[in-house]
Amino acid sequence: MRTLFLNPNSSAEITSTLRRHVERCGWPADRWEILKVDDAPRIIGSVSQNAEAEAAVERALPVLSRGFDRVVMMSSLDTGYHIARQRLGDEAYGFTRSVFSQHRRLGRQLQIITFDKSMTSLYESAIDATGHRMVVAGWTVVDLEPAAIAAQPSLALEKLRTVCRDLASTSIHPIFVVGAVGLALTEELRRVGMTGLVDPVSDLLAWLGSP
Structure with a gap:
């Protein structure tokens, strides 16, 4: 099973932090990847930015999720979780939940x-x-x-x-x-x-x- 850990914002710094922590936990490198949503806000710091990020996830997810069996939305608010669930069902997860x-x-x-x-x-x-x-x-x-x-x-x-x-x-x-x-x-x-x-x-x- 291949897992996509998806950062629903466009911050390269946050994506790098997430990558470092998954690597630290020792998962095999060929079983997972961390990507970001390039069209999303760099930081999700408001209700409107969360909505913008969700819209960006909805546009990007069909392409980003190709080749993966499950997707984890790596956000404090699990931004985009319900969108991922519509596409992947029970193989959609949220970080916080x-x-x-x-x-x-x-x-x-x-x-x-x-x-x-x-x-x-x-x-x-x-x-x-x-x-x-x-x-x-x-x-x-x-x-x-x-x-x-x-x-x-x-x-x-x-x-x-x-x-x-x-x-x-x-x-x-x-x-x-x-x-x-x-x-x-x-x-x-x-x-x-x-x-x-x-x-x-x-x-x-x-x-x-x-x-």
């Missing part, structure tokens, strides 16, 4: 962290659509837009470090920093010794099963 599914299967709840308060309603709708609200033990919003995180990653890292430290001292549940933007930040926090952070790409691959 797969992480929730894996932890629900393990009987765990999560403290989740999202970015950008203006996007919270979209996240709420996405989580409710998965049926996994019960997995969410608590929810913290770091109110930085994706563009601001990209421009000032050190500021975002410090804000995230403070939130994670506070959660670790008050909650027994592991912390899930949602989305591709959070991958690089949590990687840095783990590098300096912070514990209690889930590895969402590893969780995603565990949910998918064999490559």
Whole structure:
């Protein structure tokens, strides 16, 4: 089975980050690929940009998915998931919903962290659509837009470090920093010794099963 991990925005940097994390987990190189949607916004940071990205996915997916048996939409909002599902049925997956599914299967709840308060309603709708609200033990919003995180990653890292430290001292549940933007930040926090952070790409691959 060949798997396409599809970044529904056009950011080469985010695509590279996603690739590095899948490679780190050791999947055979000939069983997967990561692509981006070139006509989509570079960053999905608003309701309108999410809609633009979905429209771009709908146009691009028939070509991009050729030669693949399943597609995973690699977005915090699982942008384009329903479009992929129309085309691939049960072989369409979403990054965030797969992480929730894996932890629900393990009987765990999560403290989740999202970015950008203006996007919270979209996240709420996405989580409710998965049926996994019960997995969410608590929810913290770091109110930085994706563009601001990209421009000032050190500021975002410090804000995230403070939130994670506070959660670790008050909650027994592991912390899930949602989305591709959070991958690089949590990687840095783990590098300096912070514990209690889930590895969402590893969780995603565990949910998918064999490559």
